[in-house]
Amino acid sequence: MTLSQTQLTRYHEDGFLLLRDFAPRTLVTQILEAAQEEIARMEPPIESEEEYLGVPQGAEVTLRRLRQVYYRHPLFREWMHYDALRPALEQVLGEKPLLTLAHHNSIMTKMPEKSTETCWHQDIRYWRFENDNLVSVWLALGEERMENGVLEFIPGSHRMDLSPEQFDKKVCFREDLPQNRTLIAQKVHYDLNPGDVVLFHAKTLHHAYQNRTEKPKISFVYTVRGESNKPLPETRSARGEEIPH
Numbered sequence: 001m002t003l004s005q006t007q008l009t010r011y012h013e014d015g016f017l018l019l020r021d022f023a024p025r026t027l028v029t030q031i032l033e034a035a036q037e038e039i040a041r042m043e044p045p046i047e048s049e050e051e052y053l054g055v056p057q058g059a060e061v062t063l064r065r066l067r068q069v070y071y072r073h074p075l076f077r078e079w080m081h082y083d084a085l086r087p088a089l090e091q092v093l094g095e096k097p098l099l100t101l102a103h104h105n106s107i108m109t110k111m112p113e114k115s116t117e118t119c120w121h122q123d124i125r126y127w128r129f130e131n132d133n134l135v136s137v138w139l140a141l142g143e144e145r146m147e148n149g150v151l152e153f154i155p156g157s158h159r160m161d162l163s164p165e166q167f168d169k170k171v172c173f174r175e176d177l178p179q180n181r182t183l184i185a186q187k188v189h190y191d192l193n194p195g196d197v198v199l200f201h202a203k204t205l206h207h208a209y210q211n212r213t214e215k216p217k218i219s220f221v222y223t224v225r226g227e228s229n230k231p232l233p234e235t236r237s238a239r240g241e242e243i244p245h
């Protein structure tokens with residue numbers, strides 16, 4: 001599918017774009033089942049809530065994300081090469097998309113009771129590329145609402161000149177600063193249903209609350225870069241495999 005000029009303008013102005021009901025239901029159900037099996041196995045590499053919070057990991061580990069899912073299941077690869085999405089990715093990037101496996105290719109979870117809030121951040125905070133022309137593809141595998149930790153975005157934040165002082169040591173956008181609070185007040189979110197996709201720019205500020213329901217929230221996220229936007233040598237961004245979308 002190709003984006004309309006209105007959709008493309010929205011993406012460039014807001015730094016995110018919702019593609020409602022994009023992925024076919026059958027595929028979404030199959031990906032969800034595969035994701036649930038992989039979550040039950042919890043094979044490394046993973047990110048735990050404890051690691052995210054920087055607290056010691058006890059015997060019981062709460063999963064936050066399964067990392068490096070590209071090779072975990074053929075259905076995950078199928079989604080990451082989904083033909084119908086490629087033209088839209090090429091439009092928002094302005095050039096051919098390349099999967100950059102060093103970073104987001106994850107099953108994201110927010111588990112009941114144990115999940116925590118994800119701080120306001122830009123995905124690019126730990127990524128090192130020649131420029132910021134990268135887009136993440138978020139696929140809802142279930143319902144995503146305020147109460148189970150839906151993503152919220154700050155429109156236009158990818159175009160803002162934010163200073164290092166506006167971020168804390170973990171490169172989270174500080175909520176204690178009045179100037180930041182004014183921006184955070186502009187936050188928006190969409191209630192997502194299975195199959196909904198959100199494209200968001202690597203510099204768009206976003207966050208997610210904890211899951212206050214009794215059911216895990218499970219989503220899929222991966223990132224593509226514009227083919228000319230190379231990772232900087234000898235950085236983590238350069239260490240992963242890169243594959244044409």
Ligand SMILES: O=C(O)CCC(=O)C(=O)O
Nearest residue numbers: 108110118123206207208
């Ligand atoms: O915790 C979440 O669900 C949000 C994930 C997120 O913001 C990220 O992976 O960059």
